[in-house]
Amino acid sequence: MPDLPRKKVGLISCSGEELAEGTVTRRAVRKVLETLRPDDTVTLCLPLFLAGGEGERAFARYYPTIAVDGCDKRCAALATEKYSAKPAASIVVTEIAKECGCGKIGTARRLNAEGLRLADQVAGKIVEETDRLLKKKPKSAVQESDRGKP
Amino acid sequence: MTRKIPVVPCSGIGKSLGAAAREAAYVLTEDLRPDKTQVVALALLVMGDEEAKREVAGGQAIAIDGCKLECAAKGLASCGASKVHKAAIFDVVRRNRGLKPEGVCDLNEDGLKLAQAAAGEAAKIVDDIDAEDDHA
Numbered sequence: 001m002p003d004l005p006r007k008k009v010g011l012i013s014c015s016g017e018e019l020a021e022g023t024v025t026r027r028a029v030r031k032v033l034e035t036l037r038p039d040d041t042v043t044l045c046l047p048l049f050l051a052g053g054e055g056e057r058a059f060a061r062y063y064p065t066i067a068v069d070g071c072d073k074r075c076a077a078l079a080t081e082k083y084s085a086k087p088a089a090s091i092v093v094t095e096i097a098k099e100c101g102c103g104k105i106g107t108a109r110r111l112n113a114e115g116l117r118l119a120d121q122v123a124g125k126i127v128e129e130t131d132r133l134l135k136k137k138p139k140s141a142v143q144e145s146d147r148g149k150p
Numbered sequence: 151m152t153r154k155i156p157v158v159p160c161s162g163i164g165k166s167l168g169a170a171a172r173e174a175a176y177v178l179t180e181d182l183r184p185d186k187t188q189v190v191a192l193a194l195l196v197m198g199d200e201e202a203k204r205e206v207a208g209g210q211a212i213a214i215d216g217c218k219l220e221c222a223a224k225g226l227a228s229c230g231a232s233k234v235h236k237a238a239i240f241d242v243v244r245r246n247r248g249l250k251p252e253g254v255c256d257l258n259e260d261g262l263k264l265a266q267a268a269a270g271e272a273a274k275i276v277d278d279i280d281a282e283d284d285h286a
Contacts, residue, residue: 013163014161014191014193015161015163015172015191015192015193016161016191016193016194017158017159017161017172017175017189017190017191017192018189018190018191018194019191022191026163026254026255027255029163030163030254030255031255043163043164045161045162045163045164045168045221046161046163046192046193047160047161047162047192047193047196047221047222047225048162048219048221050192050193050196050197050221050225051196051219051221051224051225053219073194073197073199075191075193075194075197075199076193078197079193079196079197108176108189109173109176109180
């Protein structure tokens with residue numbers, strides 16, 4: 001059998017520096033990468049993607065990606081589509097915040113407890129989409145004991 | 151000086167140096183020179199957001215990049231900044247060899263010190279721009 005590359009999902013966060021929701025995208029993506037689905041995901045660097053990073057662009061052309069945006073300007077989703085291919089899934093933090101009745105989440109520099117909770121919710125959504133794309137059986141996305149951890 | 155200087159950190163999510171760049175931008179715009187600087191999001195800028203482009207076009211700006219690819223500096227240059235000043239984290243690391251930054255979402259103490267050092271260097275750039283404007 002040839003040694004085929006393992007199928008992974010690329011995560012692209014907008015990282016928007018002006019908004020707390022941008023910080024939520026970073027934290028959620030890192031949590032999935034480091035803790036929840038380390039074997040199934042990679043992160044793609046949005047600025048590098050925009051600046052012409054061929055490695056990032058090529059990955060997004062051939063592998064499924066999930067764009068994680070802080071606001072409805074959806075820079076990560078639009079950039080992915082513009083430079084590679086339409087993301088397989090698109091998540092917008094402000095929409096999830098509305099769904100879960102989230103209050104004030106802190107600042108772009110420091111998220112408060114509510115912001116960390118929202119990041120967990122977003123991480124859970126990323127995991128759901130990752131499992132769907134890799135056709136994995138769903139399992140608990142965010143354990144209670146993981147809450148608040150980076 | 152009425153116009154705030156746009157400060158664009160790289161959005162790198164893979165390494166501690168990108169996180170230090172982001173933190174340095176907040177230290178500069180919130181703690182060191184809050185009246186003279188403002189953060190502008192790199193993704194917005196490069197995706198052509200009109201408001202972000204207006205804040206940058208025709209004026210001086212500061213890029214805080216994590217790595218040598220200098221995405222923030224390139225983004226600013228492509229959006230018409232008249233001069234792009236660089237406070238690059240990878241250079242600041244060389245001048246502060248004892249620091250070993252770790253973490254992305256939560257920088258360790260050395261990462262925060264590195265961000266402070268980079269923000270300090272960027273603050274000097276702000277003061278130079280300010281002095282230039284006063285003499286103009």
